[in-house]
Amino acid sequence: MRNITYVKCYTIILLLLATVGIADAQTEFELRSCIVKETFDSDGCSYIRCLEGGSEIWLRTLQVKLMVGENISFRDVTPMINYRSNSLNRTFPKITSVPVVLRSASFRNASTFVSDETIPDGTVMSPGHSFTKTWKIRNSGSASWSGYNLGFVDGAQMGAPSSVSVPMTPPGATLDISVPMTAPKDAGLHQGNWQMRTANGEFFGERVFVFILVKSSTYEGRAFEDWEADLQAHSPAFREKALVALSRFGPRAAPAIIRTFRTDSDENVRVAALGALANITPPTNDAVRVLLGATTDPSPSISTIAIMIFQEALPLKIGPETVPVLVEAMHDANAIRRQLAIQLLGHLGPAAKEAAPALRELADHDPEPEVRNIANEVLKLIELRGVVSGDKYSSPRNWFSVQVPKSANWANAPFAIQDTSVNQPKVSNYDLVAFEVKDFGEVLITGVRHIPDDVLDKMKQDDNHTVLSNLANKTLYAWRDFPIKTKVVEETYLTTPHGESLLRVYMAEKASLLVSATGRRPTASDKFDTLIAVIVAKQKNHYVYAIAENDAEVNKEALKRRVQSFFASVVVHR
Numbered sequence: 001m002r003n004i005t006y007v008k009c010y011t012i013i014l015l016l017l018a019t020v021g022i023a024d025a026q027t028e029f030e031l032r033s034c035i036v037k038e039t040f041d042s043d044g045c046s047y048i049r050c051l052e053g054g055s056e057i058w059l060r061t062l063q064v065k066l067m068v069g070e071n072i073s074f075r076d077v078t079p080m081i082n083y084r085s086n087s088l089n090r091t092f093p094k095i096t097s098v099p100v101v102l103r104s105a106s107f108r109n110a111s112t113f114v115s116d117e118t119i120p121d122g123t124v125m126s127p128g129h130s131f132t133k134t135w136k137i138r139n140s141g142s143a144s145w146s147g148y149n150l151g152f153v154d155g156a157q158m159g160a161p162s163s164v165s166v167p168m169t170p171p172g173a174t175l176d177i178s179v180p181m182t183a184p185k186d187a188g189l190h191q192g193n194w195q196m197r198t199a200n201g202e203f204f205g206e207r208v209f210v211f212i213l214v215k216s217s218t219y220e221g222r223a224f225e226d227w228e229a230d231l232q233a234h235s236p237a238f239r240e241k242a243l244v245a246l247s248r249f250g251p252r253a254a255p256a257i258i259r260t261f262r263t264d265s266d267e268n269v270r271v272a273a274l275g276a277l278a279n280i281t282p283p284t285n286d287a288v289r290v291l292l293g294a295t296t297d298p299s300p301s302i303s304t305i306a307i308m309i310f311q312e313a314l315p316l317k318i319g320p321e322t323v324p325v326l327v328e329a330m331h332d333a334n335a336i337r338r339q340l341a342i343q344l345l346g347h348l349g350p351a352a353k354e355a356a357p358a359l360r361e362l363a364d365h366d367p368e369p370e371v372r373n374i375a376n377e378v379l380k381l382i383e384l385r386g387v388v389s390g391d392k393y394s395s396p397r398n399w400f401s402v403q404v405p406k407s408a409n410w411a412n413a414p415f416a417i418q419d420t421s422v423n424q425p426k427v428s429n430y431d432l433v434a435f436e437v438k439d440f441g442e443v444l445i446t447g448v449r450h451i452p453d454d455v456l457d458k459m460k461q462d463d464n465h466t467v468l469s470n471l472a473n474k475t476l477y478a479w480r481d482f483p484i485k486t487k488v489v490e491e492t493y494l495t496t497p498h499g500e501s502l503l504r505v506y507m508a509e510k511a512s513l514l515v516s517a518t519g520r521r522p523t524a525s526d527k528f529d530t531l532i533a534v535i536v537a538k539q540k541n542h543y544v545y546a547i548a549e550n551d552a553e554v555n556k557e558a559l560k561r562r563v564q565s566f567f568a569s570v571v572v573h574r
Contacts, residue, residue: 037050071142331358338371339371483511
């Protein structure tokens with residue numbers, strides 16, 4: 001039966017094609033476009049409800065699979081009035097039959113978090129407090145959002161609806177999305193994760209989250225003293241639960257948790273105590289000391305958990321008040337503990353400047369080469385001039401200045417800076433600065449390079465677009481080598497503060513700065529494909545450029561915005 005109905009619709013469309021073909025000899029048809037709001041199939045045809053401008057229209061075409069929110073184009077032909085579909089038992093006041101619809105070749109749903117408009121992360125609230133969380137989100141895909149919503153994914157829902165609808169949003173636009181919530185009754189940290197969702201219920205894009213700290217005198221209806229008393233319970237399971245509950249009360253619980261870690265005979269309870277210490281925000285200095293000591297505990301379970309906490313949990317929680325404890329730990333007799341303390345200082349960046357003298361001492365005189373190397377790397381993070389995000393940084397030859405960018409990695413690890421005065425002091429035909437976060441494959445580079453007179457003469461024979469194209473390639477390959485020839489995936493000529501510029505995005509196969517996790521010693525073959533954005537502009541006898549790569553989050557639109565913003569902050573003094 002399906003084949004018969006399909007032939008029936010196919011015959012109608014063939015007749016339409018013949019009509020269009022005859023008319024085409026005399027009239028040039030224009031393309032119209034719309035956004036799909038609803039689609040269903042019947043009698044071998046697809047019926048599509050579309051939004052064109054501010055008006056809804058109906059289309060009929062050969063059966064085709066479309067998604068709500070997709071952009072389509074069709075030929076502008078005369079619609080049918082009061083068309084009756086027997087298979088649907090429905091009359092359409094106006095519907096346009098078209099042979100085909102053209103789908104956007106780059107149709108893609110994507111969303112990018114822009115900012116928290118209300119309730120910053122870590123906001124302290126009382127139990128039951130009502131609030132509204134608002135995020136600013138950008139449509140960074142190529143599909144308009146029609147019938148889309150922001151949906152709850154996991155974590156703490158906090159009394160919020162499972163989803164909130166969003167208005168029609170075209171590609172490139174930003175909007176504020178608000179969700180009403182209520183703080184939970186239990187004390188402690190609570191996080192809820194949300195994500196954009198299509199009308200078909202498919203999640204996509206970057207997740208956004210709400211993260212609050214509830215201060216309360218009780219947890220699960222019991223007071224602090226009740227949970228503390230449970231630490232003396234005969235059952236290890238009761239003691240483990242008590243430790244988790246106590247961590248919800250914040251720094252007040254640290255002494256009781258530390259005492260349990262030091263005295264309890266059950267290893268699982270001691271592991272739970274370490275986890276409870278890691279949950280306390282902010283961590284107390286005594287908690288940091290205990291966690292550091294536990295990294296070399298005779299028990300492999302204890303030491304492994306403690307090292308994980310030091311490397312993964314504490315970097316997100318510590319502040320400048322932790323620096324004295326870490327400086328103290330840098331004089332520890334154990335090399336592992338010295339290394340961990342130094343690494344943690346690196347996450348504080350410039351806020352750890354008071355540790356610089358001790359770091360220099362270790363960098364010069366520590367008996368362990370690995371400790372000396374790490375101390376040198378962390379010194380670069382905390383004491384280089386202009387390293388604070390937003391500050392002006394002058395290039396080593398003073399050819400230009402640039403605004404220090406803010407790193408974009410999830411751990412907020414700050415940029416380290418490299419420049420020509422460090423790496424290539426004898427080179428005099430260019431000046432550059434590189435901002436890098438090696439652990440995330442994140443890099444922003446900018447520079448000014450002199451163009452020799454003979455090259456300038458040759459450039460006069462080419463148009464400006466050809467010149468910029470050649471300079472973009474030169475910029476990329478002067479930076480580093482690639483195992484496979486890079487491919488251009490997108491380019492745009494645009495006007496910047498440096499004049500006419502070329503923004504080009506390259507696909508670099510097997511050329512990431514990072515390597516994939518393989519469970520073995522990584523090799524060059526473990527590198528993955530990555531995007532690199534380059535922007536260049538020519539000025540008299542030199543050219544200005546910027547490069548951006550971020551292996552930890554390969555997002556083309558975000559990469560383009562990042563390199564443009566960085567490039568715009570460059571001020572050339574030549």
